[in-house]
Amino acid sequence: MLENTWGLKYALPFILLLFAYTLQAQTNITGTVADTKGKALEGIAVTVVARDSNTTLAYAISGADGAFSAALSSSLDSLKLVARALSYGEQVFVVPNKSQRIDFRLQPQQITLKEVSVRANPITRSNDTISYSVAAFTDKKDRAIADVLKKLPGIEVENSGRILYEGKPIQKFYIEGLDLLEGKYNLASNNLPAGAVTSVQVLENHQPVRVLDSLVASYSTSLNIKLKNKVTTTGAADVGAGSGHSPVLWRANLTPMLFTQKQQMLISYQANNSGDDVAADLKTLTVDELQDQAESSTSKQNLLRIQEMSPPQFSSNRYLFNNAHLASANYLLKLKRDVQLRVNASYLHDSQKQEGETQSIFYFPNDTVRLFETKDNSLFSIRHRLTSLC
Numbered sequence: 001m002l003e004n005t006w007g008l009k010y011a012l013p014f015i016l017l018l019f020a021y022t023l024q025a026q027t028n029i030t031g032t033v034a035d036t037k038g039k040a041l042e043g044i045a046v047t048v049v050a051r052d053s054n055t056t057l058a059y060a061i062s063g064a065d066g067a068f069s070a071a072l073s074s075s076l077d078s079l080k081l082v083a084r085a086l087s088y089g090e091q092v093f094v095v096p097n098k099s100q101r102i103d104f105r106l107q108p109q110q111i112t113l114k115e116v117s118v119r120a121n122p123i124t125r126s127n128d129t130i131s132y133s134v135a136a137f138t139d140k141k142d143r144a145i146a147d148v149l150k151k152l153p154g155i156e157v158e159n160s161g162r163i164l165y166e167g168k169p170i171q172k173f174y175i176e177g178l179d180l181l182e183g184k185y186n187l188a189s190n191n192l193p194a195g196a197v198t199s200v201q202v203l204e205n206h207q208p209v210r211v212l213d214s215l216v217a218s219y220s221t222s223l224n225i226k227l228k229n230k231v232t233t234t235g236a237a238d239v240g241a242g243s244g245h246s247p248v249l250w251r252a253n254l255t256p257m258l259f260t261q262k263q264q265m266l267i268s269y270q271a272n273n274s275g276d277d278v279a280a281d282l283k284t285l286t287v288d289e290l291q292d293q294a295e296s297s298t299s300k301q302n303l304l305r306i307q308e309m310s311p312p313q314f315s316s317n318r319y320l321f322n323n324a325h326l327a328s329a330n331y332l333l334k335l336k337r338d339v340q341l342r343v344n345a346s347y348l349h350d351s352q353k354q355e356g357e358t359q360s361i362f363y364f365p366n367d368t369v370r371l372f373e374t375k376d377n378s379l380f381s382i383r384h385r386l387t388s389l390c
Helices: 002-025 145-149 278-282 287-296
Strands: 026-035 045-050 056-061 067-073 078-085 088-096 100-106 123-126 129-133 155-157 163-165 173-175 197-203 222-227 232-242 249-259 263-272 321-334 340-363 368-389
Touching: 026 045, 026 078, 045 067, 056 067, 078 100, 088 100, 145 155, 145 197, 263 278, 278 321, 278 340, 278 368
Parallel strands: 026 100, 173 222
Antiparallel strands: 026 067, 045 056, 045 078, 078 088, 123 129, 129 197, 155 163, 197 222, 232 249, 249 263, 263 321, 321 340, 340 368
């Protein structure tokens, strides 16, 4: 018992000496953080690091009054104190390793963030709807939405303007879910600027008659054009003339458009003598047209009609001599959810001239006969149409 008391008697001074050394080695750094005007800054990180290795030794966060306090134990001769925050410049102090007070004054500073590009998926699917992002398929050369449709996977655009999906003609051409043009969608696809469209939706197995949606299955496909803005005022304007040869060639296309949530309007005046067949914009291109053609093919041919010429296998504006004027007005008003008022009126004044020659050779046993035939056709047509639906 006496030996244990003697050991504690001599060990106690050494323990007190070691505790005193530990207290002496602890460094307390206190201070405040404020801006250049003296306003206290809260939530600023103050870090104490080793001067040479940047190893973090201690850190503190300034309070509402800007005050901070950091304690550390280190044998280093000097320390580096760093205060940093968003929207402020970094401030650094190099100080001796001893307890002291340091006050930071941070300079406001703007931060330039690196540019970040966010790209949406170019093609997405939701149930029976496939959406194509127009921006992902558009370049500077694309003027109208028809130019972009030609690039979309699974979609084809014929020379006539008819749109096919997976080889089959579409049933309906909607703009924001409304059928403004009743199948004559060339007026929209050739004149609606691609920059006004955000996406093209392919509606698979689409039933256009809503009351039959759950009763009669449909395997047809329709297209829906989604616009960037809820109220879109756009269109096309093109006027030109040339006098390089006779006759003087000219053309004009003025097609203003208005699309809102409740009403849509498309008015178009087109005229030219440069070989552009404006009558194509009044042609119905949907599935209904195929049915009409099948019915008309069974009718008798008119034996007194003008003998037509076979068109060349290149663009019509290279060979067509015409003088055409087309006016079209289309208006749709959404009265209720399933009630719409639609008015479509059009007028076409078209004069065309056709010239051609044919040569037929007949070989007989004792002779050869050559037959030359010249055709000179002048075609003139006036068409007008007014339809309404409620």
